[in-house]
Structures are given as structure tokens and as C-alpha cells.
Amino acid sequence: MEKGYLALVLHAHLPYIRHPEHEYFLEENWLFEAITETYIPLLKVFEKLAEDGVKYRLTMSLTPPLLSMFQDPLLQERYRRHIEKLIELAEKEIERTRWLPDFNRMAYYYRDLFTYARWYFLEKCQRNLVTAFKRLQDEGYLELITCGATHGYLPLMLQREAVRAQVHYAVEYHTRALGRPPRGIWLPECGYQPGDDEILREYGLRYFFTDAHGILHASPRPKYGNFAPIYCPSGVAAFGRDLESSKQVWSAQEGYPGDYDYREFYRDIGFDLEYEYIKPYIHPCGLRINTGIKYYRITGKTHDKQPYNPDWAREKAAIHAGNFMFNREKQIEYLASILDRRPIIVSPYDAELFGHWWFEGPQWIDFLIRKLYYDQKTIKMVTPSDYLALYPRNQVSTPSLSSWGYKGFNEVWLEGSNDWIYRHLHRAARLMVELANTYPEATGLKRRALNQAARELLLAQSSDWAFIMKTGTVVPYAVKRTQDHLGRFLDLHHQVVNDQIDEGWLRELEYRDNIFPDLDYRVYASHPHINRKVENLALAL
């Protein structure tokens, strides 16, 4: 009999980036790179495990923007174009590196990786990766949960209606895409503020996650620390992140991904190779960008990088998986000596860490799950739902406001670089609620304009923009997205109120900002009557 449980949680999210108005748009590559390096490799690992008869349970949040992009025909076609180009480049690399055996081997490796990705995407999934996730869900390996509709940071929203809309559209879209309503939610950035759980309950969500201190600083004091969930007064369960296991994977200094045998992220042939040769594969304007082909290992704190050796890296991934498991066993044995129940350790990570940043991450997960299944009896993998079924009785306590951002509160999304956005976001949300209250049953063109206004507001609320403004990498893009969506919202508001809707322009916006095609603006009403719609939808499925 196991002594405790491990809940691995992968949070998969990318902001909604889709620019049909441009033939090529660099930021769309975020999705393409993640498909090739993270999502397909993870799916491959999950499927192989299932095929080999390894039983496992893993929780994964697929955010509505990501699900939407997976299903968007324009982006699907652009991914095809992207992967074809990469395969072409890898073929050239095989030729170019024929006198450099270490590199040549990797060139073949990449060619195979990309060719597999193309096959998986085009043939196996018929361009729609959602089908692969859904299959693993239906077979009982993955518990897929949702997130905010556009990853809006809930603790900095003023209007309750705005928080409700983020949850409503998410649950609705998730249910439609995956065939069953989500049991849990990954709150965007793990951002929780007391009271938000009541809205989660309205939508049948049974659990969410907070960072460690969200539970440790809950009141009354939680008997089991963050090694068991607590129930909010609303009855929704909150699970706390385990910092120890997070650190082993996250930490830039001590974490596994920094190992010298792992692949070096920052040496990409997009920057390293001769300009004319690489030009067809970088930005059409000739600006050098990452291609995804990287030949070196981290090597050490040196600029003199050595060639990557996939065998050494694989060996390290196995060692690190063993180390992770060993530490969890020790942790659980120690906890078992203090607690009068079997503890749960919750280890959440950004999914894109695996494969994209930490190239060997999917291998590590593969080894870890196999080892957990075959090599020990102390720990069992569970999802939060499984744990709640085992332990339906839990302490009632209110978690503390918290997030998993730097310093643990709201500062990442509220500081000198981005605090200016809230004046506009809050006002737009207030106007949206007023619109929904003023026009409870709009039809025709007005209804379309109101629905589009809701889409623009939601897109403006993505926490990604504030985050980018803070980290300072592609700030002008984040500022522009914020301004564009808010500006479009204000124009739509003006047109609706003055009954002067420009249909041509509206159609253009519907085409560009096409997230949530079935969205109903009336969710923003202060007393919405359409909440039942989600239940009905769930029943219908």
C-alpha cells in the first residue's frame, strides 16, 4: 500500500497570437515551436507509456487560447508551412555537416524529430492536436482541466462579472472542445483571491491550485500544511504547490535543466550560421531568430560550448528522474511520520518548460513515470480528483491571496512597467457589464457587435501582456495588443451605444480576433440567466 501521492500538473498555455493580416508573424512561432518541441514530444511520451501498459495519472491544464489555436485552420496551415521549412533546413544541415560527425548525427536527429512532428500533426491528428489530448483523457491517463478564458489575472480584476466571464467562457469552451466539463481549474498564474472560489463553484469546478503560501497562510491554520487540500467556504478544494519538488525542476541554479550535459538553449544555428545560407529560414526581413536547431550542450559556465551528445543527455534525464523520485519517497516517508493521513505532493510546472527550454524534459517525465510505476511502492500518481475521492473530508479554511509569480503576490502584474493598464482594463470591464445590462436581448448586428466587444475585452485581459511588459523582452508587441484590443472595444462600445455599427469593420474584427466563436455577451450581465447553458451543454454531451 502506498504511503502518499504525487500529483504532477502541467500547465500548458500560450497567449492567443494569430495575425491573418500578416503573411508571416514572428510571435506565431511561439505556438509552432511549442508544438514541435513540447506538445508533440509530450503526447508521444504519454502515448508510448500507455502502449507499454504503464498506468499513470497526470493533470494538465490546456488553456482556452491554446485549445483555440490548436483548432484554428489558419494557424494549422501555417504550422504545416513552418515544419516543412524546418525539415528542408535539417536536410541541408545533414549535407553541410558531413565532415562534422557530432553535428551530423544531430542534424539527422533533428530531421527525424521534425519529420515525426509533421507526420504526427498532419496524418495522425489530422492537424488538430486536441484530438490526441482528448484520447488520452478518455482513456483515463490525463485529467484535463481549464484555466481563465484568456489567462486573465483574476486577483487584479475589479468586477465580479469580469471574473465570472473568464471562468464561464473557459468552462464552456473546454467542455465543447474536450467533450466533458473540467473538474478543476488552473487559476491563471496561480492567482487566487478569497471569494473567487464561489464563482468556480457556480461552474461545477471542484478544485484549483495555489502556491505554497496560499495554503500555508490560510485561515484557520491548515492542519496538514500544503500536503492535503483544504475546502474553501464555498466547498471548492484548494491544493498547494510543493516548493521542494518545484525547485528541483525550476531553479536556474540548482534545477536539473541546468545540467552541463543537457542541450544549450541559446546556441541556435539561426544565430550561428552564415547569413546567406540561413536567410531563407529566419525572419523574412532578414533578422536572425531561433530555428530550433541547436548543436551544443550547456558544457559549463563558459562560452566555449561542446557538441551535444544525446546519449549522455538521456542518461542524465534518467538519473534526474531517479533523484526526483528518491526525494519524493523520502519526503512522503517523513510526512507519513507526522500526519494521520496519506499526504499529497503537488508539483506543477509550465508545460512549455519541457522540451522547449529543457529539451530533455519529456524524456525526464517518461523516466519518472516508468520508475514510479515499476521501481517503488511508496508513491502513487494521482490527480486532485482522485485524491478528493480518497479523502472527501477535508478541513474548511480560506486560502490567502497569492500567486506563483515573483514574490508570491500581485507584483509581477502590477508594478511600474504595467500598472497603467488597469485604469483602462477596469473601465472597459465596467462598460461591458453596463452594455450587457442595458441590452439584455440584443439581436442581429448589435448582438454581433456586443459579442465582439466581449472578445476584445477578454483578449486585452490576458496576463501575458502585463507579464511581457515587466520582463521587458517584446514590450512593444504587448503594449500594442493591449491598446488594440482596448481601442477596438471602445470603438465597438461607441458604435453600439450610438447605434452606428460599421458592419464591414465588425466583420474584419470577427475575422481577426476570432476566439470563442460561440461566445454570448450576456454572460457579462450582472444577473446572468445563461449560466445553465453550460450545464445543459454538459448534459447534452
Next chain:
Amino acid sequence: MTQQDLAGKSKAELLALAKEMKIKNRSRMTKEELIESLTAITQETKTATGTQAPEQPPVRPPEPIYTTGLIQEEQYCTERIEEKVYQLPPYYNETRITLLVRDPYWLYTYWDLDAGIKAALIKDYGNWDHVPLSLRVRKEPESGGGQPEFFNIPVSPQANNWYINVQPNRKYIVDLGYYSPSGEFITLASSNAVVTPRDCMSEVIDEEWMIIEEDFLRLYRLAGGGPAAGSVELVESLLKRLEREMGSAAVSSIGISSPAGRPPQERRFWLVLNTELIVYGATEPDATLTLNGQPVALRPDGTFTVRLALPDGVMSLPVTARSADGADQITITPIVSKETR
């Protein structure tokens, strides 16, 4: 924060504040010296930005060595649909103040005043800059009653937002107003109420779910509080870790295309040198061609180009063309030697 506000604080509170402000040598300062340094800092940031920055300006990561297309708008080389450029107004013509929580110790507030109120105030004070605008921060008493406490922060009429230093686990409302000539505070707008999060474990114990203190501290230590002994140290250690290493910001999921092509590095002079070799030629378009025994694709006109990385050493490159009917075959073998000194 004014000198009076600071004078009302205990030395411990001042030290905490000085720590937040990253004032050097704070532990060696007297209370008076602390007040002086803190006043200087707050005034400095006020004049610099018009708002009160709670700490040093954000440290920006170094500029990426390589620029990327997304930064220079004009460099998008694709055709653009006629694009409306949106500019958001710097303020709205409405009277309203909003309060947000940043963390247990800081609130953020922003506000707008409508033109009517502004005009009336200008009439009374002659000049907008002379209006004695002030924020009154009201703190709800802790449970057990008592009068609500409040403190005032005079703000420049040019400012429209402010960071306010507060206490954890307390409820706050802020009023925007001004002092009438008779010294009375006139409220123009009141904010929403917010509650700051606690920065420590709760003192509230649920009898049904009791755990001995010692065991809770062990759990807390295991959960991230580190090796510290007492509960206060544990909490500090946990919060420090969140700051140092745990945030998802450490390895962000987005920025996935790595706009900075290189990790930040110190300024250092450097040179990288590589060589490649281009082998090219032409034959009959329907011929087959091999290089080192491996097939090479011909262009429709029969020309070909092979590009190879060229390491040190001697390389032999037999290029063989064979006619479509297999009757003719020609081999040419260049030998290339490269060395680096």
C-alpha cells in the same frame, strides 16, 4: 510618505521600510537618520516620476544582442491592411478612485477627476498645481472594534496613481480629496475596499483540525520554510524563497521564441571564425551525380551546389556524374586541406 508619517512609526517599522527601499547601512542608523533617508528617497522618486515608487526603478534586463522583427514595427516586411493605430487616453473624464492590492505591504491606487470638479477647484485655488489634493487611507480596525484609523498622503495634482505602504491582513479604503481652507478634508471620491493578504501563518486554530505547534512548524519547514527554527524565521525564509527562486518568471513559458538570442553576458570582446566550402558545377540535366558516394540533387538546368562545413584536415571530394543511359561516367576529385593557426 511624509516626515510626520514616518515619525509616528516604531524603529522596527522604519527598519522594515528601509529594507524594502534597499537603504544601505540601515542597521547602523538611528531612528532620526532612518527617517531622514526615507524622506529623501520618497521625495526623490516623487519628483522623478510624479508618483511614489515603492522601490528602486525596475531593473531592465540587458538589451538583446540581436534584435528581432517584432520590435521594429516598420520592419514588418509584409503588406499591411490599413491599420488603425490606437492610443489610449491618459485619463478619463470621470471622478473615480480605485484601489488594488500589490502584496501584504503595498497598495496601488489610481484615479481620475472629471472636468467639472477640476474647473471648480481651479476656480478656488487659482491654479491646478496649487490644489492641496490628498489621499486619505482608511484602515478598518482589527476585529474587536475601535475607531477606524487613517493617514493622509498629500499628492501632486499632476499625479494620478500612487503606491501606498500598508500592513498585512487589514482592510483598506482610500478617499481622494483635498483640504479646505478651514482645514476640513473634502472627499471627492472613495475607492473600493480591499484586504491585504497575511504574510504569516494564521493564528486562528480550528479545534476539529488541531495539530501540535511543533508538527505544524515541521510541515511548514518541509513545505518551503527551509531550515529555520522559529515560526517568524520560517515565514521569512518561505517568502524569501518565493522571491529568489520559485517564481514562474524564472523560466517563463512565454517569450518562447526567445527574442533575446543570447543569454545576457558581460561586455567582452570576442571573435568567432568558421569556414565552409562550396562545391558547385554542372552536367547534363538528366544525369545522376554523387559526392563522396552520396547523391546530389541537380537543378532543372543541370547545375548543382553543395555546401559543406569545413573543419581542419584534408578532405577528398570525389564528384561523379553518370549519364542517364549509364554509358558515360566522369569523376573529378578535388582535395582540400584546411588548417587553423
